[in-house]
Amino acid sequence: MKTSNDCVNNNYLEYVKSISPKTKQKRSLLRAFWVGGVICLVGQGFRYLFEYGLGMSGDELSSYVSMVMIFLGSFLTGLGVYDRIGKYAGGGSIVPITGFANSVVSPSMEFKTEGYVYGTAAKMFVVAGPIIVFGIASSVLVGILYFIGFRIF
Amino acid sequence: MKRTIYFKNKPVIIGASSIAGPKESEGSIGKFIETTLNDDMYGEETFEKAESKMLFTAIKKATDNAHKKETEIDTIISGDLLNQIIASTFAARNFSSGYLGIYNACATFTEGLTIGATLVDGCYMNNVVCASSSHFSSAERQYRYPLELGCVRPPQSQWTVTGAGACIISTEGSGPKITASTVGRVIDYGVIDANNMGAAMAGAAADTLYTHFVETGLEPDAYDLIISGDLGTLGSRILKDLVWEKGFDIEKQHVDCGELIYNICESEYQGGSGAGCSSVVFCSYIMERLRENKLKKILIMSTGALLSSVSTQQGDSIPGIAHAVSVES
């Protein structure tokens, strides 16, 4: 039986590649840059607010800032605005923490029709699940390596 | 091996109806679409239910347009893009007719026409409905990402048509006649990019078209229009190139439903796709022109990309299929 690999017709794929429309490189990079920069500026704004306005510092400060950013990302997703930003900015809105919030909320909203347990809750991490998995797993690895390191040296 | 069927008794398309969402209704063939919706939820709670209701409406109105009673319809042949073709089956439970559920992705409509015409031509049945539907939002969830996820659409991607089309094929009556049909072959050139369906389907379309010309002995000039299903701008260009390589020039006759259905200048994308794309265009604009006798002989060839979200995840390439049906006024 044929597998997908047997079907590969390199001449055809080359030809398709040669006539496929190209992403507008400069434009997309510029958009990612300024939107990404602005989102970070918003984060910095909250940082100043919490630092000088509420007298927070250290881990507490950065935790609250990321909480606010996640709130904004989720809210804009709910309003149906974030995917517009994403379409415009690409990487500029995917990479900030607001994009993480977007990837949590969007499947959750989408699958609400399948119920509040198996839809909203279970499908919440369809897109963002790997981030939690790899993040926590790698932090445990780093922690253990450092623990061994500290005990040896 | 022969893949072309000739219908001796010339089954007649006695009625058709189309329904489409707001984006399609604003497009270049919008004014030919019978039912246009302002809201693509169509008063339902979910996109899947809306799609099913659209299909139901299209079948119902097509029956009315053909001046047939529901009880006179022998069988409904229908398909869509949802898992286990639920839009079709759920629409069919409203009717007392028989039901054949079919799936060939976006080529479902011409597959249905072929089966329907065969049943009618063989005098096994008198009136058969052929229908297909698709819905942007339900397809997007199934094949791609959640609607609200902020991701970039690559420039080679297409837009799934929200709409449904149905037509009634009958042994007698007035209307365009189905004269021949070429059954397509599954062809895979190893395209992996699920966003570039035009390229995945163009190979199959070229093969079907070439086979049709060779087996019938016709030249492209024999047709007023050669209509491909949903190849989009890029796929259409590939099709023309591939067919030209084999010695047929379809430049003059070729149009693509995907290119036709939206005002293409409005975005950078390739045009429409989906099982509803060719059925909406055929059951509105093309039927109208055939009835007016402005088009005398056309070849409609819906094209399908036979992928699933599972096969894409597992890294398989995308096989394509295309069935061609020749219709004369």
Added chain:
Amino acid sequence: MVLEVLFTLLKVFVVGGAICTIAQLLINYTKITAGKILVIFLLAGVVLQSVGLYQYLVDFAGAGATVPICGFGYLLADGAIKGAKISLFKAVTGGISSAAMGITAAIVFGYIFALIFKSRSKRN
């Protein structure tokens, strides 16, 4: 004072923008999907912090380095390393406890907004 703040904001903007531009380059040239981009950037943050480099970027650019997802990786690695100084238990749980606010916020806000809002169909 004003000049200093403006200069910091400029640093935030440039560093944050630059990180996003790298992501866009990856999208343009490699066809990597959004989910994988996020994982790559997260792991980059973890790795850079575990060799002690990301801290410099955070000190330099503030939110420009912490708001992108690699800042989340930085937080996880930072917590784990700090915990490792204390005990094995803290080494294992340090990462997730320093990132607890982010994960909790995502789940809680995510669920609440998913209850309130509904996915809309798109026109373009």
